[in-house]
Amino acid sequence: MPTAYITAPTDAAPALARTLVEERLAACVNRVPCESTYRWEGEVVESEEVILLAKTTDGRFSELVERVEAEHPYETPCIERFDEEAVLPAFAEWIEESTR
Amino acid sequence: MPTAYITAPTDAAPALARTLVEERLAACVNRVPCESTYRWEGEVVESEEVILLAKTTDGRFSELVERVEAEHPYETPCIERFDEEAVLPAFAEWIEESTR
Amino acid sequence: MPTAYITAPTDAAPALARTLVEERLAACVNRVPCESTYRWEGEVVESEEVILLAKTTDGRFSELVERVEAEHPYETPCIERFDEEAVLPAFAEWIEESTR
Known part of the structure; x- marks a missing residue:
C-alpha cells in the first residue's frame, strides 16, 4: 500500500487533507509541521x-x-x-473500505 | 532494516515508546506530533x-x-x-546490539 | 530517488540542512522536531x-x-x-537540477 508524502504551505494543508479524505482518495492524512530549507531564485x-502523509491504496494513488x-x-x-x-491487516482493510 | 510507523493518541505515545525500547523491541523511537484527518462514524x-517511528531489526519486527x-x-x-x-553501518550495528 | 532520514540535536539541525542545500547535496530538507526514546549507558x-528528511539523487547520496x-x-x-x-516528474526534475 502507498503513503503519499506531500509538502504544502501551512495554511493550505488542512483543507487539502480534508478534500482527500472527503473524496475517499485517502483513508487518513497525518499532517506534520516542518521547517524547509531549499534554494529559491538562487538563494x-x-x-x-506541513508534510502531509496520506494513506491510500494502489488503485487510488494516481487520482490522489x-x-x-x-x-x-x-x-x-x-x-x-x-x-x-x-501493513497491519486490519488497518489495511480499513484503508480499503475508506477509499471505496 | 525496518522502521515501524505507528500512530497513537498523544497521551499514550511516550509509554508505548518506552516499552518498546525497555523490552529491546526497538533500539530507538522518534515521536512526532501530528494532526490527523480521517472519517469516523461517517464524519x-x-x-x-503522535507518529512513532521505531527503529528495529527484521528479527524483532513481528514481536514489536x-x-x-x-x-x-x-x-x-x-x-x-x-x-x-x-542504513549507516555503524548505526545499523547499534540497532542490532540494542535489540538483542 | 532517495530521501535521507537523519536525526540530529535541535541546535545542529538548521546548519546541517543549510550545508546540504548550499553544497547541492540535497535539493531541499524538511526538518521535523521530535522526541526520541533510546537506551544510553544502560538507561x-x-x-x-530533529528529523531531517533530505531530498536528493542516487548520484549524490553517498557524498551526502x-x-x-x-x-x-x-x-x-x-x-x-x-x-x-x-516522484511527481516535475518535482523529480527540480531535485535533479538543484543537485547538479
Missing part, C-alpha cells in the same frame, strides 16, 4: 511548511496525485510515493 | 496524534507488532513497516 | 531531536552521507536511506 531560504496537483498552490509541489513493506 | 474529523497491538488503546491501530534501502 | 532516556558524518556532532548518527516508489 538558500527557509520556510514553514491529480487532485493534489489541481488543489495545490505550488506550480511544482512535492508529491512522492513510499510503499510500505507491510 | 470527517481531525484529532491530535504484537506488543504494540497488546498495548495500543485503539482496536485497529496504524502499524506499518517501511524498509530502508540502506 | 532508557528521552531527548529532543560523507558530508553529514563529517558535520554531525554524534559519533554514530542515524543516517538512513528510503527510496520513493515514484
